[in-house]
Amino acid sequence: MRFYRNIDDxxxxxxxxKNIRPDGPPxxxxxxxxxxxxxGLRKALSDHDHEEVIDMVVRANLLGRGGAGFPxxxxxxxxxxxxxxxxxxxxxxxxxxxxxxxxxxxxxxxGDPHQLIEGMILAGxxxxxxxxxxxxxxxxxxxxRILSKAIKEAYGKNYLGTNIMGxxxxxELHLHVSAGRYICGESxxxxxxxxxxxxxxxxxxxxxxxxxxxGKPTVVNNVxxxxxxxxxxxxxxxxxxxxxxxxxxxxKIYGASGRVKKPGAWELPMGTTLxxxxxxxxxxxxxxxxxxxxxxxxxxxxxxxxEQLDTKMDFxxxxxxxxxxxxxxxxxxxxxxxxLGMVLSLQRxxxxxxxxxxxxxxxxxxxxxxxxxxxxxxxxTAEDIEILLAHTKLLETGNTFCTLAPAAMFSLESALRHFxxxxxxxxxxxxxxYKRDKAKV
Amino acid sequence: MITEIEKxxxxxxxxxxxxxxxxxxxxxxxxxxxRRWIPDEALExxxxxxxxxxxxxxxxxxxxxxxYRRPVGKHVILVCDSVSCWLVGYEDVKQHLxxxxxxxxxxxxxxxxxxxxxSACLGVCEEAPAMMIDDDLYTHLTPSLVDEILxxx
Numbered sequence: 001m002r003f004y005r006n007i008d009d010x011x012x013x014x015x016x017x018k019n020i021r022p023d024g025p026p027x028x029x030x031x032x033x034x035x036x037x038x039x040g041l042r043k044a045l046s047d048h049d050h051e052e053v054i055d056m057v058v059r060a061n062l063l064g065r066g067g068a069g070f071p072x073x074x075x076x077x078x079x080x081x082x083x084x085x086x087x088x089x090x091x092x093x094x095x096x097x098x099x100x101x102x103x104x105x106x107x108x109x110x111g112d113p114h115q116l117i118e119g120m121i122l123a124g125x126x127x128x129x130x131x132x133x134x135x136x137x138x139x140x141x142x143x144x145r146i147l148s149k150a151i152k153e154a155y156g157k158n159y160l161g162t163n164i165m166g167x168x169x170x171x172e173l174h175l176h177v178s179a180g181r182y183i184c185g186e187s188x189x190x191x192x193x194x195x196x197x198x199x200x201x202x203x204x205x206x207x208x209x210x211x212x213x214x215g216k217p218t219v220v221n222n223v224x225x226x227x228x229x230x231x232x233x234x235x236x237x238x239x240x241x242x243x244x245x246x247x248x249x250x251x252k253i254y255g256a257s258g259r260v261k262k263p264g265a266w267e268l269p270m271g272t273t274l275x276x277x278x279x280x281x282x283x284x285x286x287x288x289x290x291x292x293x294x295x296x297x298x299x300x301x302x303x304x305x306x307e308q309l310d311t312k313m314d315f316x317x318x319x320x321x322x323x324x325x326x327x328x329x330x331x332x333x334x335x336x337x338x339x340l341g342m343v344l345s346l347q348r349x350x351x352x353x354x355x356x357x358x359x360x361x362x363x364x365x366x367x368x369x370x371x372x373x374x375x376x377x378x379x380x381t382a383e384d385i386e387i388l389l390a391h392t393k394l395l396e397t398g399n400t401f402c403t404l405a406p407a408a409m410f411s412l413e414s415a416l417r418h419f420x421x422x423x424x425x426x427x428x429x430x431x432x433x434y435k436r437d438k439a440k441v
Numbered sequence: 442m443i444t445e446i447e448k449x450x451x452x453x454x455x456x457x458x459x460x461x462x463x464x465x466x467x468x469x470x471x472x473x474x475x476r477r478w479i480p481d482e483a484l485e486x487x488x489x490x491x492x493x494x495x496x497x498x499x500x501x502x503x504x505x506x507x508x509y510r511r512p513v514g515k516h517v518i519l520v521c522d523s524v525s526c527w528l529v530g531y532e533d534v535k536q537h538l539x540x541x542x543x544x545x546x547x548x549x550x551x552x553x554x555x556x557x558x559x560s561a562c563l564g565v566c567e568e569a570p571a572m573m574i575d576d577d578l579y580t581h582l583t584p585s586l587v588d589e590i591l592x593x594x
Contacts, residue, residue, distance in 0.1 A: 100523035100562040139519070140505050143575045163582055179466050180506035182561055196462035198504045214460070257566035259527040262569045299524055299562075329566070337528055345527040353561060355504075 020111030066222030245271030258332030299328020300407035302414035380430030
């Protein structure tokens with residue numbers, strides 16, 4: 001993993017990555033404790049009741065880092081509390097990370113696994129859950145090994161199990177290694193997978209906070225979201241909000257991939273501009289290449305172009321430029337790659353990964369792939385572009401069961417908005433000029 | 442069909458799980474570990490142990506892309522075809538792999554050594570292009586590096 005720090009960076013607080021050694025071994029339990037780890041848990045168990053922990057996360061304005069940006073504290077506060085509610089209650093960590101262009105959660109867990117474990121225990125305490133699951137994709141072999149060792153360490157020191165730290169709280173934590181399929185990252189599909197079923201999304205209502213895993217109250221949170229919790233509890237919500245440049249609390253793990261000089265991941269204040277991420281941290285474009293646009297938040301976000309580089313990378317600001325912060329891991333389009341080709345790569349992915357449960361997604365995405373292929377091969381017509389545009393409406397939110405297809409439309413719709421000339425060029429020139437140029441070289 | 446060792450390992454997985462059905466992925470992985478894929482007879486016996494119908498287990502086995510219902514080679518190559526790899530050389534890497542192995546995506550070499558499959562984003566986009574062979578991850582791929590890597594298997 002490449003991980004860069006420059007001198008200016010050292011002045012900023014980086015709670016999530018302070019223990020992470022670039023290319024070094026993961027932070028072990030002793031090192032984690034020495035750096036202040038499990039301090040938040042100790043504080044919560046001895047000084048705060050469940051509602052106070054939820055309240056801290058609410059006041060910190062921690063927005064879900066999986067991509068949707070739903071307030072984590074609000075999600076937790078929807079869980080029924082008290083003696084008479086169905087049990088066990090569950091906390092599930094979504095570590096499926098299969099969003100193309102995203103690698104931040106792997107980076108956090110491979111470097112500092114106990115941060116996630118402490119966050120999972122605190123989340124469990126906050127909603128009075130008895131059991132936690134970390135759902136990890138099969139390909140994250142290294143992260144799974146590191147995490148399962150860390151869970152053992154945590155059991156050994158009674159951070160997990162019965163009567164945790166002598167404070168009367170009982171909590172079990174399990175690791176589930178999955179077996180592929182992007183749709184498992186959809187939180188209700190993930191619960192079906194954990195129960196041993198096909199990973200298809202569930203209809204809501206009922207919401208998972210009341211009827212979740214095995215029908216019991218459940219919260220599902222992303223890895224980065226959970227990793228923030230120990231710091232919020234240890235240092236307080238005001239401190240957490242101060243870390244950010246904007247109203248949305250905390251730091252953010254941003255990343256960049258594509259033809260930039262230094263692809264990688266960086267912890268920066270929430271609301272750092274896209275320009276700073278790409279020019280300072282990613283080191284600008286590789287020699288000989290120019291920036292054309294970027295997907296700011298993984299495959300499920302809309303292209304932004306050069307005019308939008310000064311946008312703050314938080315959930316609210318990215319919406320204002322008709323895009324999404326998503327996972328905050330930027331995919332960079334350069335002038336040597338065809339925008340249509342890039343969209344085709346994305347649509348092939350979404351089409352293959354559709355679970356097939358609802359018709360617009362199952363049938364619509366392969367149609368889109370076929371039309372894009374026709375355009376790329378030079379047999380496309382002007383009408384195809386209109387049909388593609390129509391699909392961005394036909395597959396939008398409200399017409400499908402979950403957000404896979406609507407999110408797939410983000411890149412297509414925005415590419416047609418920003419790079420329409422390139423699409424029309426494929427009709428005029430009967431094929432892809434980028435491919436021809438490349439063949440000439 | 443299912444061996445005594447498999448049976449013991451399957452029983453251990455079922456015992457660990459909160460419900461029998463919840464163990465289905467882990468049970469299929471046991472069979473796959475021993476046989477590389479899931480033949481019909483093994484699926485039926487595993488279903489029996491799980492208290493599920495074969496059709497139900499098959500609906501799960503065919504859903505998850507890393508459970509194989511057809512024979513695969515000794516080593517499975519998962520080449521990442523997602524966008525970050527596509528931007529920096531996936532096509533060349535894929536083309537080279539297919540030429541070297543003499544097969545297309547989804548096929549197995551005649552000698553049964555390699556199966557080549559496209560993979561969802563492997564989550565190492567900062568080191569693209571990437572592939573996995575069995576449990577080993579390889580990044581910053583180029584055609585010549587691919588040659589070197591294949592020699593190891």
